Each structure stands twice: as C-alpha cells, then as structure tokens.
Amino acid sequence: MIDTLNKNVRKLPAWVICLIGGLYPFWLLWLALSGDLGVDPAKAMEHLLGERALQMLIAGLAITPLRNAFGINLIKFRRAIGVTAFYLVFSHLLVWLVLDVQLFDQIWADILKRPYITIGMAAFVIMIPLAVTSNNWSVRKLGRTWRKLHKLTYVICLLGGLHFVMLAKGFQWEPVLYLGTVIVLLLMRLKLAGFTFAWKRA
Amino acid sequence: GLATMAGGKAQASALEPNSWEEITTYNNFYEFGTGKDDPAKNAHRLTTSPWSITIDGLVDRPGDYAFDEIMAAMTVEERIYRFRCVEAWSMVVPWNGFELKDLLDLAGVQDGAKYVAFETLYRPEEMVGQKFGTLDWPYVEGLRLDEAMHPLTLMASGIYGKPMPKQNGAPLRLVVPWKYGFKSIKSIVKITLTDKEPPTSWNKANGREYGFYSNVNPEVDHPRWSQATERQIGGGIFAKRIPTLMFNGYEEEVAGLYDGMDLKEFY
Numbered sequence: 001m002i003d004t005l006n007k008n009v010r011k012l013p014a015w016v017i018c019l020i021g022g023l024y025p026f027w028l029l030w031l032a033l034s035g036d037l038g039v040d041p042a043k044a045m046e047h048l049l050g051e052r053a054l055q056m057l058i059a060g061l062a063i064t065p066l067r068n069a070f071g072i073n074l075i076k077f078r079r080a081i082g083v084t085a086f087y088l089v090f091s092h093l094l095v096w097l098v099l100d101v102q103l104f105d106q107i108w109a110d111i112l113k114r115p116y117i118t119i120g121m122a123a124f125v126i127m128i129p130l131a132v133t134s135n136n137w138s139v140r141k142l143g144r145t146w147r148k149l150h151k152l153t154y155v156i157c158l159l160g161g162l163h164f165v166m167l168a169k170g171f172q173w174e175p176v177l178y179l180g181t182v183i184v185l186l187l188m189r190l191k192l193a194g195f196t197f198a199w200k201r202a
Numbered sequence: 203g204l205a206t207m208a209g210g211k212a213q214a215s216a217l218e219p220n221s222w223e224e225i226t227t228y229n230n231f232y233e234f235g236t237g238k239d240d241p242a243k244n245a246h247r248l249t250t251s252p253w254s255i256t257i258d259g260l261v262d263r264p265g266d267y268a269f270d271e272i273m274a275a276m277t278v279e280e281r282i283y284r285f286r287c288v289e290a291w292s293m294v295v296p297w298n299g300f301e302l303k304d305l306l307d308l309a310g311v312q313d314g315a316k317y318v319a320f321e322t323l324y325r326p327e328e329m330v331g332q333k334f335g336t337l338d339w340p341y342v343e344g345l346r347l348d349e350a351m352h353p354l355t356l357m358a359s360g361i362y363g364k365p366m367p368k369q370n371g372a373p374l375r376l377v378v379p380w381k382y383g384f385k386s387i388k389s390i391v392k393i394t395l396t397d398k399e400p401p402t403s404w405n406k407a408n409g410r411e412y413g414f415y416s417n418v419n420p421e422v423d424h425p426r427w428s429q430a431t432e433r434q435i436g437g438g439i440f441a442k443r444i445p446t447l448m449f450n451g452y453e454e455e456v457a458g459l460y461d462g463m464d465l466k467e468f469y
Contacts, residue, residue: 032439038239039224040291041439102443106428114426167426169289170336170407172236 006073014080021056021084025049025091042099049092054164056085057157058181065188079134082153086131089124089160116166123159126152157182217282219362220293224436226367230287231388232336233322233329234369240331241369247328248389250373259319259394262310269373273359275308276300280363281356281377286418286450288382292432297377298360303351311347311395318350319343319400320376321392337403343387344400344414345378348459354379354452357390380449380456382416413469417460418450422469 028048032041060081066072101107111121130150132138139146161179168175231241253269278298286292306318324340326332332339349355356377359366366372371388378385384404394400404412411425420430431443449456460468 029439037439039228039435040238040433042433042441043291045439099439100433103431106430110428116426168236170232170236170404171334172336173334 002071006071009074010076014077017077017080017084018087021052021087024052024088025095042095046092046095046100049088049095050164053085053088053092054160054178056081056088057153057160058178058185060085060153061157061182061185065185069188082150083131083134086127086134089127093120093124116163119159119166120163123156123163126156126159130156154186157186217284217294219282219296220436222362225293225295225361226369228293228435229369230289230383231331231369231371233331233339233341233389235331236336244330245368245372247330248323248325248368248372249328250368250389253373253391255374255390256392257305257309257394258392259396260312260315261306261395262312264309267308272305272308272374276304276357278359281358283354283356283377283379284447284450285377285379285383285386286432286446288384288412288416288424288429290424290427290429290432290446291435292444292446293435295377296362297356297358298363299356299358299377301353302355302357302376303353305357305393306350306395309393309395314397315395316347316397317395317400318345318347319392319394319396320345320387320390321394322387323389323391337407341387341403342400343376343385343402345385346399346459347395349378349456352456352459354455380417380452382418384412385416415460415465415468417456417465417469418446418448419465419469420446420448422466 025045028037028045031037032045035041037044060078063074063078063081066074097104097107101110111117130152133142133146133149142149158179161175161182164175165179227242228238229241230238231245234241234244251269254266255269255272256266258264278300280296280298282294282296284292285295302318320343322341323329324332326339345355356379358371358375358377359373361367361370366375371386371390374390375388376386376390385402399414402412402414404416405414418429423429429446432446433443434441447453
C-alpha cells in the first residue's frame with residue numbers, strides 16, 4: 001500500500017507546493033480587503049502567515065522521520081516545502097513591519113529589546129542562506145557542505161516554535177503543541193544506543 | 203450628569219463608536235477560548251438568568267443582590283468610552299450602565315474598606331475555556347476604593363441600548379475606561395470590600411507584564427510590545443496606528459488619583 005502511495009505521490013510535481021504557497025498571502029489579502037478576515041484583518045493575516053509558515057517548517061522536518069518510520073517517501077517535495085516556508089516567514093515579517101508595527105524607527109529597537117521578536121528575526125535571518133542555496137546548482141556546487149548547511153533547519157524550527165510559545169498570553173496549549181511536535185521530530189532523528197525509530201521494512 | 207466628561211480629552215475628536223459587529227465579534231474573554239472570535243462562538247452556552255451578585259466584606263448590608271433588584275435600583279445611562287486593550291488595539295464602545303459607586307452605596311461601604319475585589323462566574327460546563335488552565339479560574343480583579351468610587355467607573359449592563367451580549371460579559375460587567383481592558387472584569391458574581399490589595403488574575407499569571415494598576419500609559423511599555431501607539435479596530439487592513447493617550451484620554455479626570463505615585467513602579 002505504501003508503495004502505491006509513494007508511486008502516486010511521485011506524479012505530483014513539487015512546484016505545486018510553491019504555487020499554492022506563493023498565492024496564499026495574496027489570497028489572504030483578498031479576503032482581508034473583502035472583509036472576510038474579521039474586524040482586525042492585519043493581525044489575522046500576520047497570525048495566519050506565521051502559523052502556516054510554522055506548519056510548513058514542521059512538514060519539512062517530518063519527511064525524514066516519515067520515511068524512516070513508515071517508508072513514506074516525500075523527499076522530492078522537501079526543497080519546495082522549505083522554500084515555501086521561507087516565503088511565508090518573509091510575508092509574515094512584511095505584514096508585521098508594514099501593516100502592524102508601521103513605525104520603522106521603532107522596529108530595530110523592538111527587534112533588539114523584545115526576546116520573542118529577536119528569536120523570530122534570528123530564525124528568519126538563518127533561513128536566508130538556506131533559501132538562497134535551494135537550487136540544483138548550489139546543491140552540486142556545495143556538495144557535502146550543502147547537507148551540513150541545511151541542518152540549520154533544526155535550529156530554525158526550534159526558534160520558530162519558541163517564538164510562538166513566547167508570544168502567547170496566559171498558558172495556551174496550541175503553541176506548546178507546535179514546539180512539542182518540533183522537538184519530537186528532532187528526537188526521532190537521534191538514534192540512541194540500542195533504540196531507533198526506524199522500522200525498516202524487510 | 204457626567205455626559206460631558208465621559209469622553210474626556212478624547213471628546214475633542216468626537217468619539218465615533220465602533221459597530222455592533224466589531225464590538226461583539228472581537229473579544230478577549232478567555233472563559234470562552236483564547237481566540238478573538240471564540241467568545242462570540244461559545245458564549246451562547248452561558249445561563250445569565252437567574253443571576254445575582256454577592257456583595258460582602260466590609261459593607262453594612264452584605265448579601266446576594268439579584269440582578270433584577272440591582273437594575274430596579276439603578277439609573278442606567280449611556281457612556282461612550284474609549285476602550286484600550288493591553289494588546290495595543292482599541293475601540294470606542296457606547297456602554298449602558300450605572301456608576302459602580304451607586305451599587306457600592308446600596309451595600310454601604312464601611313470605613314475600613316480600601317479596596318474592591320471582583321470575581322467572574324466559574325462554571326466550566328458553560329464557560330468552556332475554563333476547562334483549560336489558561337488562567338487560574340475564576341477570574342479575579344480589583345480596584346482601589348477611590349478608583350472604584352470614581353464617577354467614570356461604570357457597571358455596564360448593555361451596549362447600543364441592548365442588553366449586554368454574553369461575549370461582552372453579560373449580564374453585568376465593570377468598565378474602567380482609563381485602564382487596560384482586562385481590568386474591566388466581565389460576568390461578575392461577587393464583589394468584596396476589603397482593606398488589602400486583592401489578587402488579580404493577570405498579575406498572578408505574569409506579574410512582570412501585568413500590574414495591579416494597569417493604567418493606560420504610552421510611556422510604560424509592556425515587556426513584549428510598545429504601548430506608545432494603538433491600532434483602532436475597524437479601520438481596515440491599511441489603518442494607521444494612532445498615538446495612545448495618557449490614561450486613555452481621561453488624564454484630566456483621573457490623574458489626581460495617582461498624585462505622587464511613580465507610574466513606572468506602580469504599572
């Protein structure tokens with residue numbers, strides 16, 4: 001059954017993910033302008049983009065454990081997922097800057113002074129070299145360095161999850177579940193002595 | 203007789219109330235969930251009749267005051283107030299209500315009383331957000347007695363001339379227009395006059411971010427964001443931020459309550 005799934009999924013081109021992700025912020029803008037994002041559309045856009053970005057990051061992080069644990073092979077989508085995640089994080093940042101905070105002289109102070117913003121910003125900055133090298137030429141050119149460089153995804157996902165946890169008011173489960181998922185997916189990569197998540201099929 | 207002062211400094215710019223839809227679909231009422239649209243979705247489960255408020259502590263006539271009995275004794279008027287959330291958004295709300303002072307006088311405040319403590323209903327089977335430990339339920343709030351007796355401090359029973367919607371704190375809620383919105387406790391079931399500063403929910407949850415006073419103050423930032431400006435709900439996606447006013451525009455009326463106090467220390 002998994003082989004059929006893998007075969008069928010291979011027929012879907014990876015660029016479909018980029019296309020949907022690429023249009024998403026514009027679709028939100030359309031909803032906002034037509035009054036379908038509630039009475040505080042800028043905040044709604046900001047939150048939705050941030051949440052979708054985190055979901056894409058988690059999707060990218062899940063690909064290796066999915067293959068190791070269940071034999072589901074979605075590796076061909078991973079780069080598209082990563083690039084889309086970067087694009088969504090960038091849109092989230094742009095909405096925060098232009099529609100929410102607006103005061104450009106204050107933004108730098110905010111980035112330095114407020115830890116959850118510092119952390120979110122750090123995640124974005126770390127994503128830049130990864131996004132820039134997400135093309136075939138860079139993969140060939142950088143070889144093993146490319147693989148090492150792209151392990152920064154682990155740091156980015158942790159920072160993203162932490163960013164969400166830190167901005168909640170009171171105790172809220174949702175951000176904790178996101179960060180928890182990131183941590184579990186990272187732990188699944190660790191092969192502790194005599195213990196592995198890899199249920200390799202015969 | 204406060205109609206003229208109700209708008210405070212902000213009156214100069216003629217307060218334009220937000221729409222009924224804006225006021226009743228964008229709420230922070232964590233008893234019904236943490237999303238802004240959760241209260242509008244979940245508050246219909248709340249039973250608001252019968253309803254009574256227990257008034258106790260340092261009062262001459264302690265006891266359970268039925269909602270109808272309170273309303274029969276009070277004169278309801280309209281107050282159009284600016285409403286500033288600690289999250290740096292704001293609205294203008296046309297409340298209907300009476301001065302808290304009149305209710306406290308009904309119970310007879312004794313000489314030793316210095317503070318007023320408030321408590322929201324705890325009924326997790328109807329208030330579904332109370333099934334989660336977002337805050338230490340029931341929600342509690344408090345005011346200094348002089349703040350509570352101030353003529354701007356309102357017990358609101360309605361909006362736009364209609365009974366208070368459940369998502370906005372039916373049937374009776376507090377409105378303290380110069381403080382961040384979370385001080386204006388909703389769906390009140392208990393009022394206690396005391397001589398000690400009472401605990402307050404957000405202060406218990408995070409004392410560094412939410413002080414007992416929580417007066418609107420553009421010069422004292424929330425640790426996670428600036429309080430210098432605010433987004434007015436209803437302005438659409440490209441709405442410009444506006445400067446936040448000291449005491450939310452009610453400086454002339456209430457600054458005297460805090461004479462000699464360092465507002466950075468007593469935030």
